[in-house]
Amino acid sequence: MAKKQSSLINMVLTLFVITVVAAVALGFVYYFTQEPIAQVKEKKLNEGLMKVLPAFDHQVAEEVEGVPTYKAFDANEQLVGTAVEVVTDKGFGGDVKVLVGFDTEGKIFGYTVLEHKETAGLGSKMGDWFQEGGKGNVIGKDLSTPAKVKKDGGDVDAITAATISSRAFCDALNKAYATYVNTVGSCVSTDTLIVKDSKCCDTLTNVSTVCKSGENSIEVTLKEEGGQDNE
Amino acid sequence: MADNRLAIAMSPHVHSNESVKKIMYSVVIALLPAFCVSVYFFGLNAIRVTLISIVACMAVEWLIQKFLLKGKTTICDGSAIVTGMLLAFNVPANLDWWIIVIGAIVAIGIAKMTFGGLGNNPFNPAIVGRVFLLISFPSQMTTWPTPEPIWDIKALDAVTGPTPLGLLNEGQMVDYNYMDMFIGNMGGSLGEMSAIALLLGGIFLLIRKVITWHIPVAVLGTMAAFSAILWGVDPTKYADPLFHILAGGALLGAIYMATDMVTSPMTGKGMLVYGVGIGIITILIRTWGSYPEGMSFAILIMNALVPLINNWCKPKRFGEVVKPPKEEVKK
Amino acid sequence: MNNWKNFTKGFIKENPVLVMLLGCCPTLGTTTSAINGLSMGLATTFVLVCSNIVISLIKNLIPDKVRIPSYIVVIASFVTVIDLLMQAYLPGIYETLGLFIPLIVVNCIVLGRAEAFASKNGVWASCVDGLGMGLGYALALMILGAVREILGSLSIFGWQFIQADGILVFVLAPGAFFGLAYFIAVVRRFNK
Structure with missing residues (x-):
């Protein structure tokens, strides 16, 4: 097969086709490696946290x-x-x-x-x-x-x-x-709500910060929008 | 580089009875006062380190010349002894023997023989060895025994202490007794502390015409001037010029290491440029660098620029007309 | 015969690093240990073989004037592929080599083989050439890495044989220059 001429249309077409093929191929690889990469990152973070914190869930x-x-x-x-x-x-x-x-x-x-x-x-x-x-x-x-x-x-x-x-x-x-x-x-500092029972936390959907204070109570800060009211 | 048989030197070429051997042994003699002071302060350790270093340097040179190059051996010319002595003077007096041997292998093997032996090495072998050790064994190379006169029994349990420059680098301004620093009663490498002994040796070398005044004066003058400017700006933050000259390896470097004939420029003008460069870089490193002492690095950097300086400060040809015709200048 | 010659020339006679002095940046940067040198070499081999195959396949479809950009796109795609794969499946090695993997794109060996060999030869020959060159590169990197690891950290392939600090210079950049210089000198001595 003879070599292609370096005409403008040939050059543009060749580069276009090559980049499209490359882009599609890369898209596939990215799609398949996305999840393992995320897992690796999370594992690394967890390993770091495990080293510096008491046993946690x-x-x-x-x-x-x-x-x-x-x-x-x-x-x-x-x-x-x-x-x-x-x-x-x-x-x-x-x-x-x-x-x-x-x-x-x-x-x-x-x-x-x-x-x-x-x-x-x-x-x-x-x-x-x-x-x-x-x-x-x-x-x-x-x-x-x-x-x-x-x-x-x-x-x-x-x-x-x-x-x-x-x-x-x-x-x-x-x-x-x-x-x-x-x-x-x-x-x-922000609006706080004292929840008597800690299990209640599971039902709260838009909790932004949770931290312990006092003996049995947990302070829960709600986001500005509020969401559903709590009993 | 194969035809590098011709010696390049400034004309006129006058024959004298100077030889490599004579020059080298003059340097050895000039280093003796400083050696005596270090024996006084560090006792047997100073002798031990210096001997190991000299023997190792000579042995490495002999082995390479005999077995690797299979040529004639020239260890008796004294250059290996000088390298060994300077290397020993640049390390702490309590250094392990095997570290000194590694330093000798690097100084002679890498910095000198790789380039073709005496006269062909672009960098000062002793300083290359020292910098190599400093980077390779940072904690051993920066643990300095405190100087104690030999009859002091405390000297036996090697007390370690900081160097004045080390303290300065950590941001502490210390009031050092300048008389102590002048005699050499401060922490530091084996042979760099005693200003008076080093100056004595320097004067001897000047009289013997082994060195000229250009490099030491340029180095020390620049260091003094530069540090004086900084000191003038803020005396609480920057050390004064006298401190900079007495502390660390300034004198040892300026008088014995920067003046090495092989690795310094040939003309007086070139030597001045070279010395000013060393002075500026030393103060820059000492003031803003991460290492407390910059003398060795400064000399190595300027060593690298020597061919350029030689090219720039070409000696006047013997018998040349003072003003060459204009066409030549334009070219 | 010819293919065998193509394959073996990359090891000593035309070794990319030691004789042609190509790809020195990763050589100096990644050879802090034998395993790092080897993985960098193998990553480069992968890119080299793949890009050589693809380029020799499409060499006639590419007009001369745009061949360099086309080759670069092909090479860069394979580099990105191996970059993502390493991130996903070899995270430990990726952490140490991370910066140098994207740099394979501009590694002179890859583009050099594409331009000098793959664009003039058939698929099979290009594949063999890429494999030989790549493995020669990997071998050189592994040996240099091993020397630096032995001297610098007193270990080999991660196995510490003396519990002490080594000669630290060899782990740092200057040690790479010392090591490479003497390595080249030795190879030259025996290549004569």
Whole structure:
């Protein structure tokens, strides 16, 4: 078969046909991989949350002032912990992204470093250093007094020879705590409704925020539209 | 590069009894005062690190020349000894022996012999070795033993402490006693602390005409001027010029490492440009960089620019007319 | 005979990275470990074989003046396919290679083979050529990755044989340059 002439119509037609075929083929692949990709993403998030929160049954994702937070509940709709995903730009090599989990009393339950560009062998140790059993253990810490490295007058042991990375980590913790306080605060700030029985939650359709306060009561904030009235 | 048999040097070519050997041993002698000071402060450790480094450098050079290149060996010319000594002077005194050996392999094997041995290496071998170690073993390379006079028994349990530049990099302004810094009583690499010993050696090298004044003066002058401007802007945030010159590897770098004949420009004008570049980059890294000390990086960066500087600051040909005809200029 | 020659030339004689110095960006960027190098090499092989087959099939339908954009569209489609597949089924490897997978589009080897070989040869020969070149590339990347992993993190294929930090430079970008330079030097020495 002879080679096609490079006439305008030939060129336009060829490119058109090739792009259409490519687009259709890609559409198919996208369609078939869409679900596995979503599953992978969810699995990854859940694995991260599992590391930083007490055992939970399901979680509700929410954005608080642009910061992704995840509230975890057990099977009885009791809040067991809140995880906050924070980014700090104070790192030695750039942004540091940390997922910090708090228990219901606001103490750190766990953390995991999601992304960092710290120096390999120094700042990169932050993934283990501050865990339980690490030298700079922060697990169980109450952050109502902000975390600070010892050099700055705080009580966190900095990573040897990586004070800046350690400072960035403390900054991330403090930011996470600020967001955590915010989520708890936002529950009470808007119109609230006290529901006596926690099982009632299952029937509420447009619940935007649920959090525990007091002993047996759960505060439920309804969206502006209201939806159906509750008994 | 195959026909690189001709030595390129500035004319006129006058014969003298200078040889590679003589120059190298002069450098060794010039480094001895600083070595004595480090023995005083770090004791046997200083001797241990320096010996390992020299032996390793010579051994690597000998092995490569003997078995890999299968040519004649030239380890007696002293260049490996100088590289070994400078490498040792640039590491903490408590470094493990195997890290020093890796540094020697990199300095001689990668930075020197790969390019064809002495005279062909574009980068200063000792600094390449040092930077390689700094990046590879960051925690070992930045754990500095505090200097203690040898008769002090405390010296035995290796106490580690920060360097002045390390503190500065973490945002702390420290009041260091300048007299201590001048003598060398501060944290730092093995041979970089004592300003007075390094200056003594530098004067010896100047008298022996192993180095010229251009590079050290340009480096230190630029560092002083640049840091003085910053200090003038905000003395609470930036350190003063004297601190910058006494702290870290400024003197060691300016006098012994930047002046390496192979890796520095040939003409006086070129050397000045080269020195100013090193000074500016050093202060830039120290002030805004993530590493506390920038001397080694600055020298390596300017090493890379040496061919360009040589091309730009061409020496006047011997016997050339001062003003060449205009056609030539236009070309 | 001819096909065998087409297949083997990619390994040593015309190895894309070590002899032709093509595709150096992923070579330097992804070879932090043996497994990363190997998966990058195999991903490139997949794209290379597929695009070589398709391009040799449609080479006569494409007018000369628009052949480069057409080839790029074909290559980019296959790259997107493997990108999506890796995201779905090899999430661990995708996380480390993520940035470099889309860059296969502009990898000189792929377009180079399309232009130099597939557009002039039949389907079978192009397929063999792509496979040989791709596997040669994968092999080079895997060896470089293995060397860097052994020196840099004291492990091989993820198996830690000494519990300590290695020579960190080899995990970082400068180590890739050192490794590649000496690798090329050794291959040249034996290729003579």
